[in-house]
Amino acid sequence: MRLPDGFTVRVRDDVRLLPTADGGLSLVGGSPLRSMRLASTAADRVIGRQVRVHDATTDLIARRLLDGNLADPAGLTPADPADLTVIVPAHDRPELLDRCLAALSGLGVIVVDDASRAPDAVAEVVRRHGATLLALTDNRGPAGARNAGLARVATTYVAFVDSDVTAAPEVLAQLAGHLVDPRVALVGPLVRGHSAKARPAWFERHDMAASSLSLGSRACSVRPGAAVGWLPSACLVARTTTLRAVGGFAGDLRVGEDVDLVWRLVEAGHVVRYAPDLVALHEVRGTVRGWLGRKL
Known part of the structure; x- marks a missing residue:
């Protein structure tokens, strides 16, 4: 499970x-707040605030820094779009689906129609x-629809886009780039209203400025x-095999x-990352109701 x-x-x-x-070197910060001390032999590997992995020692230092939220990955290479399949759960709203699919042009996409009232339009x-x-002939909800799509995926990575x-293809490819770390199972962008x-x-x-789905910078x-x-x-964006191994989304929710999926992955020892430098746009609700x- 070493970093490459x-x-x-x-x-x-x-x-x-x-x-x-x-x-040596003491680092103070992170989330939750912590103090971490590096011995002199380890401190020498921190050059210009960066650690580049090339052996077991630098691998250990990099992991400790990432796990403590003291450091972030840098210079990741986007994944090959051919290694990515996008699952789009849909229930009616063909005009929004049209906009969603137009943005995903060039990627392999599976649309799961979750028993729409007007399936022909979808x-x-x-x-x-x-x-x-x-x-689908019965309405399973977004989680169940995503799981139905996940069962059809044959690529290394899978993206879920409502x-x-x-979400632009290059954003999804860059998110998948985080999965070069073999411990990372799931990664998400900043979702902006x-x-x-x-x-x-x-x-x-209000939701364009302070969406409940936007989790900060x-x-x-x-x-x-x-x-x-x-x-x-x-x-x-997730690693397909890992997501299947934990049973995907909880279909009864x-x-x-x-939230349930993230916490189950973390509990199982996987890493989940938030990458706010990458952005997806979420259409705000159009009525007060x-x-x-x-x-x-």
Whole structure:
């Protein structure tokens, strides 16, 4: 499970580096807040606030820094789009699905129609964009629909993008780049509220500025108690085999299935990462009733 040679981590700017009398180094910061001491032989491997992995020692240092949220990965290479399949759970709303699929052009996409009331409209959008359609006869909810799509995936990585989300292929490929770390099972971007309206209403502007799905600008190793304790399932990229091994999403949950998945992965010893330098856009609710229902 060693990090690949050349993998680089950079100590965060908000972490204090304090030299010790014996030539070592103390780092203060992270999330939760901590102090970590490096002996002189390890401190010598921190060059310009960076550690580049090339042996067992630098691998250990890099992992400790990442796990403590003292450092973030740097200079990751995007994954090959051919290694990625996108699952889009859909229930009606063909106009949003159309926008979602247009943004995913060039990627392999499976749309799971979760027993829409107007399945022909959904099927027409899927056909027009050249995606694969998996139509369910019973409504399973987003978690169940994602699991149905996951069972059809044959690629190394799988992305989940909700039908009211637009995510560029390069964003998903860069997210998958985090999975070069063999411990990382799941990674998510900053999900920002968006409206296509020229003059959004007040409640739409609220979610564009402070969406409950936007988890801040701080990159993080995600786990309970850290600065970021969960990731929204609106947009995620995962290692296919690992996700299957933990049973995918909890199919009996209609809400909170994303929190549950993150916590189960962390409990099983996997790493989940939040990468806010990459952004996906989530369409805000267009009515006060829908907005209040979402908040409730």
